[in-house]
Amino acid sequence: MTDPQPATRPSAGREPAVGECPENCCFADSDAAELLSGRLAELCDPNEASWDLIKQNASRTVYRGYIEGRQIYVKHFHSRTFSYRVGRLLGASDARDEMRFSEYLADRGVKVPKVLAAMWHGDMEWVATLAVSPALPADEWHEQQLHLDKPGQRRIRQATLSLAELVGRMHAAGVAHGDLHCGNVLIRTDSDPPALVLTDLHRTHGCRRLSRRLRAANLAQLFYDRYNFTHRTDRLRFLKRYLQASGADGTLRGWQLLVEDAARRHTRRQHAQRDRRIFADNSYFQKLSLPGGWRAHVVLRSKRKLAGSKVAELIFTVDQWHSLLCEPDSLTAGDAEVVKDSRSSLVVKRNITLGDQEVTVYVKRARRKRPWKLIGDCFRPSRALRAFGLGHALLTRRIPVALPLAAMERRVGPFLVDSILITEAVDWPRLDEFLTLWLARMPTGSARLSARQQHQLGKQVLWQMGRLLQRLHDNNFAHRDLKASNMFVRWRLGHSPEIVLVDLDGLRRVRSITMRQRFQGLMRLNVSLLKCPVVDHHGRLRMLLGYLRRPGCGRINFKPYWRVLEDWSERKLQQQIRSRRQVQLARRLRAARNGVS
Numbered sequence: 058m059t060d061p062q063p064a065t066r067p068s069a070g071r072e073p074a075v076g077e078c079p080e081n082c083c084f085a086d087s088d089a090a091e092l093l094s095g096r097l098a099e100l101c102d103p104n105e106a107s108w109d110l111i112k113q114n115a116s117r118t119v120y121r122g123y124i125e126g127r128q129i130y131v132k133h134f135h136s137r138t139f140s141y142r143v144g145r146l147l148g149a150s151d152a153r154d155e156m157r158f159s160e161y162l163a164d165r166g167v168k169v170p171k172v173l174a175a176m177w178h179g180d181m182e183w184v185a186t187l188a189v190s191p192a193l194p195a196d197e198w199h200e201q202q203l204h205l206d207k208p209g210q211r212r213i214r215q216a217t218l219s220l221a222e223l224v225g226r227m228h229a230a231g232v233a234h235g236d237l238h239c240g241n242v243l244i245r246t247d248s249d250p251p252a253l254v255l256t257d258l259h260r261t262h263g264c265r266r267l268s269r270r271l272r273a274a275n276l277a278q279l280f281y282d283r284y285n286f287t288h289r290t291d292r293l294r295f296l297k298r299y300l301q302a303s304g305a306d307g308t309l310r311g312w313q314l315l316v317e318d319a320a321r322r323h324t325r326r327q328h329a330q331r332d333r334r335i336f337a338d339n340s341y342f343q344k345l346s347l348p349g350g351w352r353a354h355v356v357l358r359s360k361r362k363l364a365g366s367k368v369a370e371l372i373f374t375v376d377q378w379h380s381l382l383c384e385p386d387s388l389t390a391g392d393a394e395v396v397k398d399s400r401s402s403l404v405v406k407r408n409i410t411l412g413d414q415e416v417t418v419y420v421k422r423a424r425r426k427r428p429w430k431l432i433g434d435c436f437r438p439s440r441a442l443r444a445f446g447l448g449h450a451l452l453t454r455r456i457p458v459a460l461p462l463a464a465m466e467r468r469v470g471p472f473l474v475d476s477i478l479i480t481e482a483v484d485w486p487r488l489d490e491f492l493t494l495w496l497a498r499m500p501t502g503s504a505r506l507s508a509r510q511q512h513q514l515g516k517q518v519l520w521q522m523g524r525l526l527q528r529l530h531d532n533n534f535a536h537r538d539l540k541a542s543n544m545f546v547r548w549r550l551g552h553s554p555e556i557v558l559v560d561l562d563g564l565r566r567v568r569s570i571t572m573r574q575r576f577q578g579l580m581r582l583n584v585s586l587l588k589c590p591v592v593d594h595h596g597r598l599r600m601l602l603g604y605l606r607r608p609g610c611g612r613i614n615f616k617p618y619w620r621v622l623e624d625w626s627e628r629k630l631q632q633q634i635r636s637r638r639q640v641q642l643a644r645r646l647r648a649a650r651n652g653v654s
Contacts, residue, residue: 081150082176085160089173093185096124100131100174100185114340116141121188128188129173134259135182150177151259152184158232158261159186165230167223168254170243189254191246195220195239198246199286214294215250217287221295223253224279225302228267233275235260238282269315272305277319281327284320285455289608328532331453335446343375345382350474353382353465354445361452365547365555366460368416368481377411378463385465385477388420400426402562406482417482418462422475431472439466439476444561447534448480451564454532456525457557459483459545483557489541489589491548492518496591514554518546519586519596521556523603526578530570538563539578541585579604579618580625584633587626 082097084090099106099122108122108131116136122129134151136142156175163169175184193201195216202209202216220242227234234241234255241257267275276299280292296316297309305312338344341360345353355378359369382388393405396419403422408415423440425431438446445464452458460481467475486494495505496515506514522544529536538560548554567574582600586592598615601622605613 081178082174083156084174085156085172092124092127093174097176099124100183101176101181103131103133128190129185130170130188131183131185132259133183135180145182150175150182152177152182154261155184155259158258158263161263162227162230162232162255162258165226167226167230168252169258170254170256184259189243189245189256192243192254193246195242195244195253196282198244198251199239199283203286212249212251214291216244216253217291217295218298219251219253220279221298222302223255224276225299225304227255228272228275228303228305230263231265231267232261232263233267233271234258234278235262237275237278239279240282269305269307270319272303273312273315273319274323276316277323280316280320281324284324328450328453332446332450335449343378345375345379347379347382347385347465349385349467350469351382351385351465351467353378353463354442355382355463356461359452359460361455363452363455363457366481368462369460371414371416373411373414381409381411382463382465385467385475388477388479389422393420400424409479416462417484419459419480419482421478421480423478434473435471439464439473440562441476441478442466444478444564447561447564447566450566451534451558451561454528456528456532457547457555458561459557459559480559483545483559485545485547485557487542488518488522488544488546488556489585491546492541492589492591514548515592515596516599518554518556519592519599520603521554522582523600523605525556525558526582527604530575530578533567533570534564535567535570535574536564536578536581539581541582541589576621576625579622580629583622583626584629587630
């Protein structure tokens with residue numbers, strides 16, 4: 058692939074005169090040179106000029122400031138990866154590329170922010186851009202519009218078509234965006250219909266003609282970003298307008314299959330990359346070495362803010378965690394409220410203080426029921442670390458769980474001695490309690506909801522149960538302890554309910570979900586609903602349909618699934634009855650031996 062030929066630096070940018078600025082620095086035009094030529098020191102060191110820090114990671118830092126009343130963003134590049142350093146030695150420059158592609162796309166009708174100047178000199182590399190204002194990132198704007206009913210839906214449809222035209226023009230110009238997601242698209246809030254602006258162009262690349270596979274791979278990034286927030290109809294509407302704007306050959310059905318296949322592969326890569334970060338040191342997670350041989354993995358901040366989590370909005374430091382976890386025994390002692398005390402674990406609810414922030418959490422200390430598991434624990438992570446990793450893996454896949462905050466384990470050689478898991482406390486009602494509370498038939502005049510509201514709420518909750526299990530299985534997760542008591546419901550009047558998973562000890566990742574594992578998950582949910590008197594035959598069937606229903610599947614022949622599910626549920630109930638009778642008999646025999654009547 059080759060870079061676009063037009064809009065190279067000598068023709069589009071004004072070279073500064075000698076003494077104006079360092080070598081390898083250029084301005085977009087004479088107005089930009091007049092605005093910035095005397096403020097280069099400020100652009101090279103925004104911290105000294107007290108500019109606002111907007112974003113920072115291992116490769117880039119973005120600042121915002123004002124020069125002569127104009128809002129300016131300056132992006133500094135400082136990646137330490139091997140490929141980046143080799144590229145710099147060979148003359149490559151992200152700042153120069155962003156400026157060049159910005160000018161090239163603007164000439165071809167693609168709306169982009171105006172790049173004012175760029176510099177690549179020694180270890181210093183930055184690009185200064187004029188702010189697009191007033192504007193919001195497309196993902197934030199989309200979330201706001203979803204709560205505005207029909208007017209919001211109308212604007213979303215308009216923005217979808219505008220986005221398709223924007224991407225279509227970019228591809229028609231021979232350019233692909235290497236990081237195409239809605240966070241890199243700005244929507245002006247002062248225009249109707251919405252006007253879209255494409256940003257963050259340092260990862261763009263071009264060629265004379267983009268192939269179908271390259272276009273599909275680029276669209277797959279956008280589909281992955283919005284898959285959980287759009288319907289199949291929205292995506293088809295986007296693709297139809299994209300084909301018109303880009304002039305690409307082929308049918309709508311053919312492009313749909315091509316992009317969906319590319320989106321599946323892109324999703325697997327993204328999930329694998331995110332999963333690797335969970336147990337590494339980065340801006341979201343950190344490993345700690347603690348006194349007494351303890352090792353811990355903690356959360357500094359959460360990338361995914363699901364299920365109305367307040368803790369996910371907070372930012373923690375390594376020192377705060379170190380001071381809290383240096384005495385692990387104190388986490389389950391003191392004024393902690395005991396939630397569960399059994400042979401397998403001790404669970405307490407308590408408040409912890411991290412810096413000046415007080416957080417309510419559950420602390421779970423695992424206990425080994427069977428001595429022979431001591432050998433197995435030598436070759437696998439502790440229950441706390443497994444639940445910590447699986448919890449964040451589910452959040453990456455947008456499956457709501459109680460946020461895991463820290464996991465600790467202590468080993469003597471290879472032998473696991475102790476482990477502790479700290480998760481955010483969920484104050485919402487359990488699923489079975491929620492259904493009993495809101496769907497029960499109350500005496501006349503004292504009903505919490507009308508009959509119609511009860512029917513609608515029950516339908517939504519049971520449908521969400523099936524969808525939750527479907528998403529677990531589609532992402533190759535099997536849960537051996539999936540029941541209503543391990544699910545909590547977050548709901549406010551006028552909003553859709555959301556089911557949140559807790560207690561991930563029974564969760565495991567498999568290579569491929571078998572049909573038996575699918576029916577086992579359905580059977581456990583069905584049995585837990587059988588114990589809830591307010592859920593009838595139709596409610597359990599709705600849960601099954603929520604699991605089976607997929608976009609474009611048409612009419613579902615659910616009866617074979619329902620017959621097998623009922624048969625498995627009956628056998629499971631008989632097994633539970635026998636097990637509980639054995640436990641009761643053992644208790645009576647133990648009491649008789651101890652001389653207790």
